[in-house]
Amino acid sequence: MSSLSLQAAGAAREAIDTHVPRLVAENFASKLFDQDPALWGSAAQEEAAIRLGWTDAVRVSRPLVPEIEQLRHDFAREGVTRFVLAGMGGSSLAPEVITRSAGVDLFVLDSTDPEMVTKALEDLEHTALVVSSKSGSTVETDSARRVFVNAFERAGIDAPSRVVVVTDPGSPMDSASREAGYRKVFTADPNVGGRFSALTAFGLVPSGLAGVDVAALLDDAEEATEMLREDDENNIGLQLGAALGGTSPLRDKIVLVNQGAPFVGFADWAEQLIAESTGKSGTGVLPVVVNDAAPEVTSGAPDVLVVSLVDDEAVTEEQGEGVRVAGSLAGLMMAFEVAIAVVGQLLRIDPFNQPDVESAKAATRELLAAKPEPSPAAATDGAIEIRGSEQLLDGATTVPEALAALLAQLPENGYVSVQAYFDRLEWAQLESIRDLLARHTGRPVTFGWGPRFLHSTGQYHKGGPEQGVYLQITAATGTDVDIPGIPFTFGELIGAQADGDAGVLSDHHRPVVRLRLTDRAEGVAQLLRVASEL
Missing domain, CATH: 3.40.50.10490 (Glucose-6-phosphate isomerase like protein; domain 1)
Structure with a gap:
């Protein structure tokens, strides 16, 4: 499967019909592949001039x-x-x-x-x-x-x-x-x-x-590139970009769901591309990676756009609101990259920088150098220690109360971000908390494993719209590993990364509740039980 195809309905189709003719008339696609750095305005030109090599990746590679x-x-x-x-x-x-x-x-x-x-x-x-x-x-x-x-x-x-x-x-x-x-x-x-x-x-x-x-x-990418570089209204990259960034009012929660495409984890790759490229200057579109049965897929919320990855046969089936897209893996990677270049122009931002990523890194370095004593827990409930600002927790002493206090801060157009700083392979079942919170709140919920999400949605959480509430989960372990030649261990490093990012989020006036599992097995079971009973 190497062709690219897209179908859109509702607000996404309106956005395509509105923006793609202008993009074609202005030769956006051909200028992009000619590596024109002026496409995103003068403020972005210096960065864009050294970031467009991806358009020629097939030949170079x-x-x-x-x-x-x-x-x-x-x-x-x-x-x-x-x-x-x-x-x-x-x-x-x-x-x-x-x-x-x-x-x-x-x-x-x-x-x-x-x-x-x-x-x-x-x-x-x-x-x-x-x-x-x-x-x-x-x-x-x-x-x-x-x-x-x-x-x-x-x-x-x-x-x-x-x-x-x-x-x-x-x-x-x-x-x-x-x-x-x-x-x-x-x-x-x-x-x-x-x-x-x-x-x-x-x-x-x-x-x-x-x-x-x-x-x-690379063969698949080359075939897709021939289509994507054309100034044509059927250009899938232009259409996808218009749908992602051109709805009016902006549907800024992009729900990514695999509904039959032969890929594993494509949405996780697209999540970083979208979030880190667009979440800045108080704007952006938030990717929300979900499974086929997730509440967001059928929520109908006015700020949600569902983008479904499907196989070639399903892309033309009759659909409701949203976008269906199909193609080869490499072809879709190229299409999404072109789409994000379009979104950058539509949102009037530089899609190639990440101004807020460094803040969490700097906070981590400071904590590793200072090695402060851990802050005391506000309360302990079973196998879970609870931390957060006194104003936010408002006297909460149990995990249900702490979650209720956090979710009370969720705005009508907001989202919940769950961030878990421990082994994503051994404890993948924790990801089921995402659907539980989405059903309870009726709002989009993202789930990220730390520290990897710091290089992905971490940019959006700090630089994007002030809409999120943040649940950070860390975990104790009886295992630690020294890092040769460096005066800290992996356990100390991941602790500082979690502490540093929570501090930066708080500095950006984002509500953060922190839960530390004193026992991983008991803590995960307790947290999932609480979330299911909300």
Whole structure:
């Protein structure tokens, strides 16, 4: 399946009919693929000038294919068949959806939870590490590299021979990796932002090493690109962008649901692309990733737009309000990237910067340096400690009371954000709290695993409209992992990331209730029970 198709109805169709003719008349698509940085106004021009390389990703990435295939074969001859990817944001989300959709194994380590780090360190005899970062300074990625190199050495394995690096040319990581003698250093086009990097070395190297046919992926992207660069009213990228960012009044909650498309996790990739690109300057559209039975799909709320990923046959079926889109995986990635470029222009924002992401990183660094004592809990209920401002909690001493106090702050056009800072593989059942809260509130609910969401929806929560209320969940553990050469552990790091982000949200006047599970199993069971009884 390589073609692209889209059907829209209701407000989405009206937006397409309103905006696409102007976009075509102004040659938006061809100018985009000619990498014209003036499309988003003078304020965005400097950033856009160094961020449009993704439009040429297929051509630039072609020479990587034989190198990736050769390295995979070399590893296989050495008995290395398991690959761990250390990366965050765009460096991990694209390879994750590519490999999961292809049915091949890739352990994506985009967490600082010590229990998840411990799982990543299993079976070192057959494992190679892919370290993926534009600069190499990302704390999560650097920490993972350090612990793996140390683990390889302790296991008597030649560490440099098991480390593959993907980075920007000339970055600190580029030179340091070559000096360290790592197995292979792949460099990507530096004129591509992380969330637009799916079809560059960042998406292709880990996917190809894991066993994906990346040449076929690029073939699909090339076919889609021929359609997407045309100044034509049937251009799916222009239509999708008009639907996402051009409804009037703006439907700023984009509910992403897979209703038959042959992909696994595409919405999680699109979530970062949409949220980090548009959530700034007090505006934006919020992606809400849901399952087919989620309340948001049929809520009919006036600020919700449902975007369904379907197969080719379903896209033309009669539908109600919303958008249906189908195509190949790489084709849809290109279409969504074009659409977000359109949304940026419609919302009059720079879709390529992320001005509020650094604030949480800075707060984390300050906490790690100061190592303050943990703030005392306002109350403890069973296996859950409760924290929040005195004004917000208003005397709440139980989890139901704390949740009620938080949800009382939810505006009519608001959303709930659930943020869980612990092992997303072992405790995936916690995600069911999303549907429970959505049914209770009648409002969209997002769910993010920390710290990975900090590189995704984290930008929107701080830079977007002041509409959200935030439930942060952390968890105690009896496991911790030292980070070689750094004066803190993974447990201390994830704690500081949670504390830092909660502080930044509070500084932005966002209501935050924090729940710490003193026992993971008991705490998750208790929290889900409370949410089901609200």
